[in-house]
Amino acid sequence: MTEEAIRITSEQMQDVFYKLFVKYEFAEGKAKLLAKVFTESTLVGVNSHGINRLPLFIDYVEKGLVKIDAEAEKVATFGSLERWDGNLGPGIINATKCTNRAIALAKSHGMGLVALRNTNHWMRGGTYGRQAADADCISILFTNTQPNMPPWGGKDSRIGNNPLVVSIPREQGHVVLDMSISQFAFGKINDYRLKGEKLPFPGGWDANDELSNDPEKILTKERGLPIGYWKGSALSIVLDMLATLLSAGDSTSKIGTREFETGISQVYLCIYPAVFGDKNLQQKLIDEIITYTHDVAPMNPGDKTYYPGERSAMTRTRNLKEGIPVNSNIWKKIMALSS
Template identity: 55%
Template sequence: MRITFEEMQAQLVRVLRNYSFSEQKAQLCAKLFAENSLDGVHSHGLNRFPTFIQYIQKGYVKVEAEATLEESFGAWERWNGNLGPGNLNAYSSMNRAIELAKTHGMSCVALSNTNHWMRGGTYGWQAAEANCISINFTNTIPNMPPWGGTDNRIGNNPLVIAVPRKGGHLVLDTAMSLYSYGKMDVYKRKNQPLPFEGGFDSNGNLTKDAGAILEAKRPIPIGYWKGSGLSIMLDMLAALLSKGNAVKNIGDLEAEYASSQVFICFDAERADLPFIEQVTNELVSYIKSSAPVEPDEAISYPGERTLLTRQENRNKGIPVDEEIWNQVLAL
């Protein structure tokens, strides 16, 4: 089943307006959700929307709240998200980071007390469209064991790195777990095995069974001990820079909210955009010239498959889970 981007956005706006969103906020929030599905990230697009509404109903997400400036150190600012909608807080924080980068050459906007930002890559694309290089990350609830442990003590803390390029921006969006919880849920719903072992089952065995990993709550970090260490440091930086919650504090809450995020920007125009274009083009060509393992599968740079999926879904419509689509229509 496929639907148009416009139809998805319109239905999401309808629901959001029923939950006291202003027209402007509803349009932007719905657009961000729909764009995630358009780009093929269904786990943080339409599929996540019913949970987002549940969080509003439970009071974790404050519909009318706006982020407020807490402290300013020139190019570095601390903001309080006041538990507002996570994607709107993140979008406005990235806008502010872009503004500061255009003024100072580089910037850091650290955001505390916010909600799930949905797809982190959204804000990398946002920065690249403004000709900015960006590094962004968030912390989460403890949803992954540290390397060598069995109890969840670290988050899968998505990291986003983006570089603008006329021929297609380079945007890396990666969780610290080999597969994000959202991605594993997609495989579970389709009753399909993961391409590679993504975690342990309840008996401590490595498995491709997404459902078994979700039940055991034991995904493995990328790079094993290296991903575990990176998760710890990203969480620490998010908390320290924003003066917000670290993973333990978030884990003490009844659900995942009041998280901390960081948006770092560099003004690529000031840093010589033609040079950046030359280097990125050369690097992309060099990487794609590698002999593929499978002859019919091309080598992709970070963000390339997103662009292809975006165009396909624009032309054919966005594929949706019919059960979830019906849930949204019923809201």
């Protein structure tokens, strides 16, 4: 049985989240940052990695899997490349810190890379792509995960849906690609389950090894479908290799030996395009591509094409005006946790 959606203002949501994190003894600054990021993810319509995931985050805190006082620390420097250890601190705190460091390295060297190990889920990866773009940097960011997809042709999950983020700063609206290497992120599949809806396309395998668009059947065994079938499978493996190699951290295979997803590895690469000294040309080239892709007849009347990040910006504007739609059952859980 599904629950109806209700609308909450962003101010109310952020205030409730902040009080919840303070209740769980996060320092004031960390509580504010966590509340802001969870709210912003929900505001742009990514409830799966915003409000819907907050109860699980609190569960990880209660289990001691997320160390509330820990945060990422630098362990090695190689010029414009650095290795950091997350010390199992909150993924949002660690990701924000490492993105800032990659930005600083990029502004000093033209390009900077921070490889982070031993951290927790960063929630919505696009948060950090936008953070880099706001600082006038291009970013390429990715993370490994627990095994939740079969390698192409395999029966059991051995690879992760390893989200990939690419962002490009743009005055009229940043370009922000934020995608998992599975056809649907598992949080998104759960969104459809909460709504009582089927996926618009197959998203994984059911217990009978058949591709399915039924969220309940896919979530039973968590065997997601890679984007591009065998190509997505290969991309997932390579991203896991890079995150593990660069951070000297744990791979999906090691993460999969644990009961819970923790101790993951991530990469934060930033480029400072101002070093080229041709900002106007850069913006012209980006706009040229966007205009060309916008200017196409839709297959279905009334449809249109979008660049990565465009629809989330539109959702943000609408939700600021109308309130953020959230599942009423999820809101009840959060209010219960806050009381």
